[in-house]
Amino acid sequence: MSGKFPGCSDSAWPEVFTEPAMPCPSTVKKSGQLADHVIRKFFEDGFVIVEDFFTPEELNPCKEDIADVVDEVANMLWKKGKIKDLYNDFGFHERLVRMNDDFPGANILVIKTGRVPKALKQLWANERLLNVIEQLIGPNIAGNPVWNIRAKIPSDEDTTVPWHQDCAYLDNDTYNMLIPTAWIPFVDTNFENGCMEFVKGGHRLGKVATHQCCHGGTWYTILEEEEMTRTLGVDLSKDREVVPVPFGGMVLFSNMIPHRSLPNNTSHIRWTVDLRWQHPDSPSGLWGLKEKVLMRSSDNPDLEIDWETFDAVDRCEQQKTLVTGYGEEADDPELDTTITGPWMKQWEIVHMNRHVKV
Numbered sequence: 173m174s175g176k177f178p179g180c181s182d183s184a185w186p187e188v189f190t191e192p193a194m195p196c197p198s199t200v201k202k203s204g205q206l207a208d209h210v211i212r213k214f215f216e217d218g219f220v221i222v223e224d225f226f227t228p229e230e231l232n233p234c235k236e237d238i239a240d241v242v243d244e245v246a247n248m249l250w251k252k253g254k255i256k257d258l259y260n261d262f263g264f265h266e267r268l269v270r271m272n273d274d275f276p277g278a279n280i281l282v283i284k285t286g287r288v289p290k291a292l293k294q295l296w297a298n299e300r301l302l303n304v305i306e307q308l309i310g311p312n313i314a315g316n317p318v319w320n321i322r323a324k325i326p327s328d329e330d331t332t333v334p335w336h337q338d339c340a341y342l343d344n345d346t347y348n349m350l351i352p353t354a355w356i357p358f359v360d361t362n363f364e365n366g367c368m369e370f371v372k373g374g375h376r377l378g379k380v381a382t383h384q385c386c387h388g389g390t391w392y393t394i395l396e397e398e399e400m401t402r403t404l405g406v407d408l409s410k411d412r413e414v415v416p417v418p419f420g421g422m423v424l425f426s427n428m429i430p431h432r433s434l435p436n437n438t439s440h441i442r443w444t445v446d447l448r449w450q451h452p453d454s455p456s457g458l459w460g461l462k463e464k465v466l467m468r469s470s471d472n473p474d475l476e477i478d479w480e481t482f483d484a485v486d487r488c489e490q491q492k493t494l495v496t497g498y499g500e501e502a503d504d505p506e507l508d509t510t511i512t513g514p515w516m517k518q519w520e521i522v523h524m525n526r527h528v529k530v
């Protein structure tokens with residue numbers, strides 16, 4: 173970590189692997205910063221829950237922007253005769269469920285949204301949130317290009333994500349980096365509506381277990397429990413933890429920690445976003461397909477975030493270019509509900525479906 177935390181020579185905390193050593197506690201107090209024991213828990217367990225962080229004023233505009241994305245998809249599907257109604261009477265928690273009943277995969281079209289809505293940009297670069305990220309990776313911060321709006325509709329295989337380490341979706345030049353995620357819900361999340369489950373300490377060896385592709389009818393990688401236990405030295409009978417997070421809270425987690433999300437057994441959508449950050453001098457992990465976006469620079473306190481350049485590249489479109497021939501062709505690209513990407517070449521294909529069909 174030399175040079176990444178200027179002025180910090182404290183070696184009291186062991187380096188686990190190259191980047192992810194816990195930085196020295198900040199001597200400068202900034203708004204939003206978490207207590208040292210919370211930061212320590214992130215490094216020790218691989219994740220930490222922060223129950224009360226965001227105000228409704230910070231989260232509600234994101235809900236409004238997401239509702240606008242749903243509205244755009246609804247109007248597109250309606251014009252093409254794919255849904256029976258615009259379902260305007262249904263709100264944030266249900267409209268997409270109705271759309272999905274008529275056109276399965278409507279929620280994937282929302283997930284594939286290429287540009288970051290304005291309020292999500294504000295959330296991603298939120299001053300207090302960046303002060304927390306600074307506690308994890310230091311004062312120079314970029315947004316990693318992997319971000320997702322997750323519309324987990326009830327009983328939906330496509331949004332029930334099996335065990336994985338996030339690094340399994342990234343190029344192996346990121347394997348010695350810390351890329352923390354903030355998983356931020358727009359509803360109270362719990363066991364019933366499909367919150368996350370983590371395997372405590374699974375990041376500590378700094379290893380990436382062998383994943384496979386693709387799970388069920390989805391584009392997700394698979395980390396088998398036996399492989400996780402063997403390679404990451406975890407004991408699933410005691411290390412797993414289901415992590416409910418209320419509206420206003422978040423869970424911060426490491427790119428090395430094994431985790432999954434549970435099924436949504438309610439009648440409402442579990443809306444969340446996951447946002448990632450990294451050191452700006454390190455690779456972006458997307459095989460050169462899309463670059464990170466600089467958010468904070470210790471040399472330039474007046475930095476303006478260049479969202480225009482970031483928005484100009486659609487990650488889902490770019491990902492396809494490295495796996496040509498993968499995924500079923502859609503007659504109409506606007507109705508394409510497949511997701512393909514380079515991780516499909518990184519891991520053995522043990523199961524074919526419409527996303528990987530070659």
Ligand SMILES: O=C(O)CCC(=O)C(=O)O
Nearest residue numbers: 322331333338433444446
């Ligand atoms: O939100 C989910 O359902 C899964 C999120 C996840 O696995 C991730 O952000 O890496």
